[in-house]
Every structure is written in C-alpha cells, then in structure tokens.
Amino acid sequence: MASEDGDRDRLQAVLEALPAGALLQSPSDEVLAVNRKFVDMFGMEGKADLSPGRHVHRVAEIPLADGRVIRREVEPLRKENDYLGALWMFSDITDAKRRERDLERDNRALTELARQRNAFTAAASHELRTPLASISSFGELLADPSFGTLTAEQAGFLEAIRRNAGRMQRVISDLLLTTRMRAAGPELEFAPVDVPAMLAEALLEHMAAVERAGLFAVLDCDSGPTLRGDGHRLRHVLGNLLENAAKFTPPGGRIGITAAPRGVHWDIEVADTGIGIPEQYRHEIFSGFVRAPNARSGGYPGTGLGLAIARTVVELHGGTITVGGREGEGAVFRIRLPIAGPPPGAVP
Ligand SMILES: Nc1ncnc2c1ncn2[C@@H]1O[C@H](COP(=O)(O)OP(=O)(O)OP(=O)(O)O)[C@@H](O)[C@H]1O
C-alpha cells in the first residue's frame, strides 16, 4: 500500500536524521529498521549484543573489539498504554572516554604532586627549626654583657642577625601552619565570636606596626550577632591583612577597617591607600608563594604565605575572601563569613 510505503520512508528519514546510530525494535523484539550510522558503526566486527528477547538496560557503554566505546540508549515507544517497540540509539563515545581517562590520570598525578610538595615543605621547615633555634640562642648569648661588651658596630651586626633569625622563625611557623592545614585541616575551635571585639583586638595587636609605618588606622564596626567561628584564627587572618596594609602603604596613608552584618553574613573590609594589586593578580595572590610584581620590584619583604593562610581559614568557616581596589591607589580586602558558621559537612 502506498501510504504504508510513505510511512516507512518517513520513518527511515527520521532515523537517518538522528545524530546517533539507531535501531527500531518491534514489540516482539524484531528489528524493524536501522539507519546508515548504525550500519557503519557495527558494519564489521561489532560485538553489541542485540539478540532478541534480551533484558534491556536503558543505557550501556559497550567496548568493541576494535577499541571503540559505544554508548547505547533504549527508548521504549508507547501510544497510551500500547507498547509499540523500542528505539535503540548508539553513539560513538570513544573520544569522550579517552579524554575522561586522561583527565583522571592528570588529576591523580596532580594530587600526588601536591602531596609531595606538602610533605617536602613540612620536612624542610621542620629541619630548619633546630639550627635556627640554635642561631637565635647564640645570638642572645652574644648580646649578654656578661660575655664581654661589643663595639657599636658589632652590636649592630648582631642585631641584624637576631632580626633576620626572628623573621625566618616566623616564615617557618607560617609554612608549618599551611602544610598542616592542607594535610589534616587545622583544628578549628568553633565558638561564638564577638566580631567588633575581635576586630578591635586584631587592630590593637598591630597598632605598633601601623604607627611605625607612619599610618593612620580607623575602625568602623556596626554591632550585630555573634558569629560561629574560631576567634583566634580569625584574629590571625585580620592580623595578616593589617600587616599587609601596613607593609604596602607609604607613610601618611590610611587603613580603614569596616564591618557590618548583612543578612546571614558578616562583611568585613580592610582598605588601604597603598600600592594596590594589579588586576591580573587578584586571584593568584591567595594561592601561596605568589607575590605581585609591584610588591617584588618595590623591595617589600615577604614570602607570599599570609593570604594563603587567610584564605584557608576563611574557607573553613564557609566564607570567601576577595580583593578589589585600583593599582596605585590602594587595596580593599573583603571577607564574607556566614554568621551560622560553615554549613554541615562543607569542609573544603
Ligand atoms: N594591602 C596590599 N596592598 C598591595 N598588595 C598586597 C596587599 N596585600 C597583599 N598584597 C599582594 O599580595 C601578595 C601576597 O600577600 P601575602 O600576605 O600572602 O604575602 P606577603 O605579605 O608578600 O608575605 P608574608 O605574608 O608571607 O610575609 C603580596 O606579596 C602583594 O603582592
């Protein structure tokens, strides 16, 4: 019959237009039609199990003898409650599979590298601790007048040794802190934190450094609910930001700390009028050992660890830390912390 032939042609045209190899099956599991892509795909040594009456899994990935991987989908065809058969579709996913495997391999390699780097940093920092402690204590002994007096010049040299040993000790404890945090996650102690009091303490701790840098600091904090967090670690984060602001701002500048509760968060901002951060470094400076070119060329000392520690602590609180401002005009660091603490099970 002409109209049946017409239906058949239309059906074949639809099958050919599908982006996959396709097979149409009758309710009694006979093959009704296949398209060209199907024939090409399985033309030779295809090993797909298409035998009638098999239990049908809706989706399957079939490895072929020639190395290709075929994804099979089965879509039952129904009109109301009548089962009209099924449309089987086949796509060649060999490339996607290979990319997936390559990606998995890369990820494993990166994880292993990160682990090795962490282990190395931890071991190296640990090894440096003992000789450094010895340098410091012999420095103390030399400074002791009961071992003889020093000339003004010698005393100056000794002071430089002690100052630098102190700086190295701080770097090492930062290193140990970051590696410990990456390895096991730091032991945060969650308790209600009074944000305005925490900020005032952090500023007080760094007031001497701010004054030494010839800067003026202003704290402007709204009152609000206590925050669930680790007050000690958060004060350390604020300390790192204030230390940076004091370091990267020329004398006569200003540091502004503002904080206010907004909805379910506390927003804290530390702004300065210093050298600022080039646009393209605004993400990287949080990754550890990264220092922007204007900091390096300006001869500002530092290791590039303060912000990495800050980010880890903030993220463990379920919060975010970002930076804005304009290069040459100052930096604005913004911390946003959920008042309720990190959502359950959300340790990054
Ligand atoms: N307030 C700021 N103004 C301008 N640049 C900043 C400021 N804070 C941070 N940066 C940039 O971000 C980099 C990383 O900061 P981070 O605190 O991690 O390291 P650091 O201060 O250089 O060294 P460390 O904190 O380990 O002593 C800095 O080297 C600098 O390039």
Ligand SMILES: [Mg+2]
């Ligand atoms: Mg710093």
